[in-house]
Amino acid sequence: MNNTTKAADRTADAFGPDVQETSSQHPAMRLLLTNEFGLIALILVFAVLFTLLNPGFVSKFSLFAMGRTAAVNIMIGFSMMVVIITGGLNLSVGSIGVCAAMAAGWLMQSLGLPWYLSLVGGLGVGGALGALNGIVIVRSGLHSFIITLASMSIFFGVMIFLTHAGSFREIAPEVVAPGRMKFFGVISPLLLITFVVAGLLSVLFRFTATGRQMLAVGASPQAAELSGIRVQRMTVWCHALSGVLAGVAGLMLVSRTGAAIPSMAGQLGQDWLLPAFLGPVLGGTLLTGGRASVLGTLLGAFLVTMLTTGLLLLQIAAFWVQTYLGLLLLVAVLMDLLRRSYLARKKLV
Amino acid sequence: MSDVVFQTKGLCKRFPGVMALDDVAMDLKKGSIHALLGENGAGKSTLIKIVTGIHKPDGGTLFLDGAPLVLHGPRDAIAKGIGVVHQERNLIPRFSISENMFLEKLDSHPLKRIDYQELHRQARHWLEMLGLDADPAIPVEKLSVARMQLVEIAKALALKSHVLLLDEPTASLTPHETDNLFAVLNRLRDDGVSMIFVSHKLEEVQEICDRVTVLRDGKNACESQPMEGLGRQDIVKLMIGRSEQIPNWQARDRTGNPPVLELKNITTAIGHRAVDLSVHKGEIVGLYGLVGAGRTELAKSILGKYLVTAGEVLVDQHIAAISNVADAVGRYKIGYVSEDRKTEGLVLMHSVLENVGMTVWQRLAKGVAFLTNRAIRTQTLPFINKLEVKAPSLDQLVGNLSGGNQQKVSVAKWLAAGVKILIVDEPSVGIDIKTKTYLHELIRELSDEGTAILLITSDMPEMITLADRIVVMNDYRVMGELANCREYSAMSQGIMNLIHEAVEVDMSPVQATP
Ligand SMILES: Nc1ncnc2c1ncn2[C@@H]1O[C@H](COP(=O)(O)OP(=O)(O)OP(=O)(O)O)[C@@H](O)[C@H]1O
Numbered sequence: 001m002n003n004t005t006k007a008a009d010r011t012a013d014a015f016g017p018d019v020q021e022t023s024s025q026h027p028a029m030r031l032l033l034t035n036e037f038g039l040i041a042l043i044l045v046f047a048v049l050f051t052l053l054n055p056g057f058v059s060k061f062s063l064f065a066m067g068r069t070a071a072v073n074i075m076i077g078f079s080m081m082v083v084i085i086t087g088g089l090n091l092s093v094g095s096i097g098v099c100a101a102m103a104a105g106w107l108m109q110s111l112g113l114p115w116y117l118s119l120v121g122g123l124g125v126g127g128a129l130g131a132l133n134g135i136v137i138v139r140s141g142l143h144s145f146i147i148t149l150a151s152m153s154i155f156f157g158v159m160i161f162l163t164h165a166g167s168f169r170e171i172a173p174e175v176v177a178p179g180r181m182k183f184f185g186v187i188s189p190l191l192l193i194t195f196v197v198a199g200l201l202s203v204l205f206r207f208t209a210t211g212r213q214m215l216a217v218g219a220s221p222q223a224a225e226l227s228g229i230r231v232q233r234m235t236v237w238c239h240a241l242s243g244v245l246a247g248v249a250g251l252m253l254v255s256r257t258g259a260a261i262p263s264m265a266g267q268l269g270q271d272w273l274l275p276a277f278l279g280p281v282l283g284g285t286l287l288t289g290g291r292a293s294v295l296g297t298l299l300g301a302f303l304v305t306m307l308t309t310g311l312l313l314l315q316i317a318a319f320w321v322q323t324y325l326g327l328l329l330l331v332a333v334l335m336d337l338l339r340r341s342y343l344a345r346k347k348l349v
Numbered sequence: 350m351s352d353v354v355f356q357t358k359g360l361c362k363r364f365p366g367v368m369a370l371d372d373v374a375m376d377l378k379k380g381s382i383h384a385l386l387g388e389n390g391a392g393k394s395t396l397i398k399i400v401t402g403i404h405k406p407d408g409g410t411l412f413l414d415g416a417p418l419v420l421h422g423p424r425d426a427i428a429k430g431i432g433v434v435h436q437e438r439n440l441i442p443r444f445s446i447s448e449n450m451f452l453e454k455l456d457s458h459p460l461k462r463i464d465y466q467e468l469h470r471q472a473r474h475w476l477e478m479l480g481l482d483a484d485p486a487i488p489v490e491k492l493s494v495a496r497m498q499l500v501e502i503a504k505a506l507a508l509k510s511h512v513l514l515l516d517e518p519t520a521s522l523t524p525h526e527t528d529n530l531f532a533v534l535n536r537l538r539d540d541g542v543s544m545i546f547v548s549h550k551l552e553e554v555q556e557i558c559d560r561v562t563v564l565r566d567g568k569n570a571c572e573s574q575p576m577e578g579l580g581r582q583d584i585v586k587l588m589i590g591r592s593e594q595i596p597n598w599q600a601r602d603r604t605g606n607p608p609v610l611e612l613k614n615i616t617t618a619i620g621h622r623a624v625d626l627s628v629h630k631g632e633i634v635g636l637y638g639l640v641g642a643g644r645t646e647l648a649k650s651i652l653g654k655y656l657v658t659a660g661e662v663l664v665d666q667h668i669a670a671i672s673n674v675a676d677a678v679g680r681y682k683i684g685y686v687s688e689d690r691k692t693e694g695l696v697l698m699h700s701v702l703e704n705v706g707m708t709v710w711q712r713l714a715k716g717v718a719f720l721t722n723r724a725i726r727t728q729t730l731p732f733i734n735k736l737e738v739k740a741p742s743l744d745q746l747v748g749n750l751s752g753g754n755q756q757k758v759s760v761a762k763w764l765a766a767g768v769k770i771l772i773v774d775e776p777s778v779g780i781d782i783k784t785k786t787y788l789h790e791l792i793r794e795l796s797d798e799g800t801a802i803l804l805i806t807s808d809m810p811e812m813i814t815l816a817d818r819i820v821v822m823n824d825y826r827v828m829g830e831l832a833n834c835r836e837y838s839a840m841s842q843g844i845m846n847l848i849h850e851a852v853e854v855d856m857s858p859v860q861a862t863p
């Protein structure tokens with residue numbers, strides 16, 4: 001096992017124990033380079049802009065509502081992110097999220113299970129559906145685009161059939177409470193849940209073998225396989241995790257609205273698709289896989305939420321908001337490109 | 350003076366954290382093969398990439414036929430008659446050999462139908478010249494690394510450029526294919542073509558080059574000197590600042606140790622027949638053969654990537670059912686250093702630390718809750734340091750390292766893995782002579798600690814330095830084996846005899862191993 005012995009003693013220390021932190025570049029410039037920095041700047045700029053245009057933007061209620069919506073959007077972004085890192089995508093996030101929410105509602109209302117068991121059940125359904133996606137993808141060898149496009153319809157259709165398109169409105173007060181509660185008048189507990197999940201995801205990708213293996217699989221399946229990593233299993237895990245996270249987002253919506261409603265994410269859960277992609281893409285998660293930014297996704301989804309809130313507050317029609325969000329996606333991607341090429345020219349990359 | 354075809358003056362190129370080229374000069378004469386030498390990361394490939402318009406220099410000038418040359422991209426260079434074989438493969442895997450070879454020419458008439466018969470015919474001409482017997486219509490991804498390299502060379506030759514830059518063209522070739530290539534290069538030289546030849550195999554350089562430029566840390570250690578009068582040790586001194594150390598190890602016999610890996614009469618789905626092989630504890634068994642002998646494929650069959658259809662694989666004298674690579678690595682502790690670092694060995698978009706750590710994550714994470722960079726560093730740093738991986742930091746993306754340094758990372762990751770059986774496939778491709786010695790020491794130490802090592806290499810001196818026993822393969826069969834007496838000429842003669850016997854009695858049953 002221990003073969004780091006003799007060779008070690010004779011080596012000159014080319015990399016001392018803490019070279020890792022030191023870099024030849026100016027740390028400040030490195031910071032400028034990061035996607036996260038760009039997002040924080042944008043968030044600040046828009047925050048000032050909206051406040052100037054309408055001071056109501058920073059009212060306690062507005063901030064509270066924004067945080068609560070952001071909590072859900074960020075979670076949806078995470079759900080997509082963990083699949084994007086494998087180089088795939090998951091179009092059925094919305095569908096799975098609704099299924100998980102409906103399952104929890106059914107367990108609570110029809111089976112009368114305690115609220116916590118119902119929530120676990122809902123998340124279990126989310127995870128199982130995600131895993132199912134993953135299994136079909138690795139077994140068939142087809143691209144996740146096709147499989148999840150199909151499963152989006154199938155999951156949703158079966159759910160409608162089972163529930164007769166009816167809602168579950170007898171949601172336990174313990175579940176509904178966090179959707180209404182405010183800490184210090186502005187912070188929604190849902191946002192805190194999101195932060196906890198973000199923390200857990202960061203730990204996963206940074207400090208666990210599984211998380212690192214997921215990234216390696218996404219970046220180069222061949223190299224990962226020959227390093228002894230179980231490529232297929234990791235892919236299935238990623239999809240299962242995506243399902244669980246979609247489930248969390250669905251349950252958050254239940255908490256907010258006090259009911260599990262089949263249409264809560266639109267037809268086939270499609271309303272979730274734009275936020276699902278906006279968060280990770282703005283946050284710098286590579287669509288080809290292999291790299292993830294939890295903080296970036298969080299900031300990206302927050303920016304999107306803030307823009308939506310701000311524009312609606314300015315009484316801009318909802319369809320324009322959609323248009324602006326689409327534009328934002330383009331502008332952000334272009335800005336990122338410009339920033340990178342500028343810094344590359346200055347020899348800072 | 351008039352016979353100088355190409356020249357660089359004061360060339361500079363900076364990458365973040367490294368000055369890759371610093372005031373570099375060289376000139377290339379008509380009808381000359383000019384060696385460009387230097388350690389890994391010295392700046393050779395960077396120079397070549399500037400001359401072919403891939404990188405823009407930060408300073409300095411290029412001259413072609415006496416006139417200053419400004420390149421706006423790779424196509425520009427081709428148009429000016431500068432052809433290149435890059436160190437890294439640049440073929441499109443799904444395209445056929447001939448499509449790859451004539452990619453630049455295919456789009457010259459957008460609407461004209463491509464005459465594939467003609468294309469294949471032309472391709473075959475160049476392939477035959479290099480002694481590569483392959484159907485130009487098959488996709489490149491079906492070829493072994495060495496054959497891809499030959500296709501890459503054929504592609505450059507087909508451009509009929511008058512300046513030809515060859516960046517480690519022989520890295521994955523055996524002496525046999527190299528001889529073919531050299532015959533072609535000599536003919537080109539006689540026709541007046543000027544060539545730059547990069548290689549870490551000094552015997553090749555001495556054989557074919559007439560002038561030499563050596564780079565050290567991006568600077569000229571010598572500029573366009575005639576090769577005449579320069580001995581191997583002189584060149585080595587220019588490159589690394591001191592003379593070469595070749596380990597002189599005694600012959601060992603480890604066949605008395607218990608066998609760790611045994612193949613008994615193996616047949617595989619990809620064509621191996623009746624393969625017998627054993628590697629004992631602490632033994633280094635060399636596997637030699639010409640390109641296409643099926644050595645890499647045998648390694649991958651052991652790993653469970655290709656199906657073993659008959660016969661037995663034994664690990665520690667128990668029958669091993671290996672159905673996938675993860676089993677081989679996780680359960681049976683078999684590691685494999687791939688010959689193809691770019692696609693199989695490394696994750697180019699990840700950092701050095703992430704790459705070397707890949708094989709130890711699982712082990713480090715066991716029991717301990719968190720996997721920290723510190724733990725990974727402790728585990729892998731000795732190997733990174735010993736192999737002198739040259740990188741601004743461990744966070745540098747592997748894709749940004751020089752070719753040789755990438756190779757070091759690809760090897761280091763398995764040296765750190767703590768496996769029981771290690772299969773090393775062409776471990777020193779692209780590694781400079783200084784580090785090669787260190788690498789050999791590491792492999793030898795590993796075997797002294799009990800690791801069973803199966804060494805696949807086309808580098809005969811490396812084989813003779815390292816192996817305890819040499820098994821010769823040809824055409825997916827084992828032709829015989831020799832104990833290594835560490836006498837170069839005797840060994841290479843013996844190996845070649847086994848191969849040639851094989852070729853002569855091609856269809857007859859497998860020879861019994863002595
Ligand atoms: N794209 C890049 N980004 C950052 N650094 C680079 C890049 N390309 C090369 N370098 C650095 O420039 C230096 C010179 O690299 P180069 O590839 O020219 O070396 P080389 O002499 O060809 O070495 P080798 O023998 O290993 O092929 C190295 O330190 C390398 O890390």
Ligand SMILES: [Mg+2]
Pocket residue numbers: 393394395436516751752753
């Ligand atoms: Mg190079």
